[in-house]
Amino acid sequence: MIDPWGSASLEYQELIEKFGVKPFSEILDDVPDPSWLMRRGIVFGHRDYERILEAVRKGEDFAVVTGMMPSGKMHIGHKMIVDQLRWYDSIGAEIFIPIADMEAYSARGIDFETSRRIAVEEYIANYIALGLDLSKKNIHVYLQSENLMVEDLAYILAGKVNFNELRAIYGFTGSTSMAHMYAPIIQVSDILHPQLEEMGGPRPTLVPVGPDQDPHIRLTRDMAARFREKFGFIQPSSTYHRFMRGLTGGKMSSSKPKSAIFLSDTPEEAEAKIRNAKTGGRETLKEQRELGGVPEDCIIYETLLYHMSGRDDDLEEIYDSCRNGTLMCGECKNNTAEFVRKFFEELSEKREKALRVAKGVLEG
Ligand code: SF4
Incomplete structure (x- = not known):
């Protein structure tokens, strides 16, 4: 069982072996101009991605849905979601970004007003600063608690799912609150509502997620099949990405400040964190050589x-010279710290402007 609200890290291979996720490498060659996250194996698995490829090939409409739970600060590991959304935007997807304030309330006890503030100041501002143009007509950002279409659909969907099933998927017990039990149904509705007639009707839909979110994907695919006759739903596809590890090894987490570079860190803070990060270097220079x-x-x-989104060749050169002992950690850290400082200088400038427009996103 995978707990999407827990902190346990998951073996990626396990998802492929036990849960029927397919390796992304098998279809990589079919993706026209794949993103660097795909090429480098960071996007490592998928379910039914062929459906999305077919829509892209035929120039047909498809949707991408990926939510954010406004429960803490965004760190550099979260940036990958925005990078993926930018790539899908560039190939013509209609993008839906639900802000999971109902889930934040039920799973983390965060009230709706606080969720809204965190979503605007932290997530929406960073999404904009990282280059996703949320004012575009094909990109929709909404709060779960304010989207009546999603809530109405969730209630209909809830008619065909019972406690035993949710217990088997999520491990819910008799003491789980009703709100927490309902949160996954809202997520299912987030994913399926772009296929309602009033939203343009059934179409391939992709959900890019971390492996810990797979229970929601399995439930959603089951629910789509149960309501196929009524709504014509096409089972959503999904991709799975690896998580960047924390700076000291282990998991990168907003609740462990030393493990993460936050997007709100100053360029100096970000640079200092990189300089203190764990390397794969040897004890002595002699040994490393x-x-x-x-x-x-x-x-x-x-x-x-x-x-480092540029050419893979540059990255391969660093990899090779590290492996063959011609690159030392001091020089490598200096270059990376410089790269990170520059990135954060630009980001903090953009964040200031982004913060001013972020509020309007939920009102527009
Ligand atoms: S040379 Fe660079 S890539 Fe290699 S272990 Fe040191 S810091 Fe890491």
């Missing part, structure tokens, strides 16, 4: 892998 470093164990390398 002889044995080479281990980029797979290095947060510096991982930062570049996830965020």
Whole structure:
């Protein structure tokens, strides 16, 4: 069982072996001009992505849905969602971004007013600053608690799901609150509502998620099948991405400030965090020259892998010179710290402007 609200980290291979997710590498060659996150294996799995590829190939309409739960600060690991959305925007998707304030209330006890404030000041502002143009007509951002179409559909969907089923998927018990039990149904509705007649009717829909969110995907696909006759729903497709590890190893988490670079950090703070991050270097320079470093164990390398969006050749060069012992961690850290500082200088400038327009996004 996978707990989407828990903090346990998941073995990616397990998702492929036990839960029927397919390796993304098998279809990578079919993706015209794949994003760097796909090319580098950060997007590692999928369900029914072929449906999305077919829609892209035929120039047909498709939707992408990915929500945000406004429960803390956005860190650099979350940036990957925005990078994926920008890529889907560039290939013509209609994008839906539900703000999961009902889930934040039921799973984290955060009241609706606080959720709204966090969503605007933290998430929406950062999405804009990271380059997603939320004023475009094909991008829809909404609060779950304010979207009556989603709420009405959720109630209809709830008619065909029972406690035993939710218990089997999520491990709910007799002491789980009704609100918490209802939260997944709202999410199912978030994902399926772009296929309602009033939204343009059934169409392929993609949900890019972290592996911990797979229970919602399985439930949604089941529910889509149960309501196919009534609404014509097409089972949604999904992709699964790896999470960037924390700066000190382990999981990057908003609740562990030392593990994460927050998007609201100053350029100096971000740079200092990179300089203190764990590397895959050897104990001594001599050893490193002889044995080479281990980029797979290095947060510096991982930062570049996830965020250096340019040519893969540059990244491969860093990988090779690390492995063969010609690149030392001091120089590599300096270059990466410089890269991160520049990125944060630009981001903090954009964030200031983005904050001013973020409020209007939920009102427009
Ligand atoms: S040389 Fe760079 S990539 Fe290699 S272990 Fe050191 S910091 Fe990491």
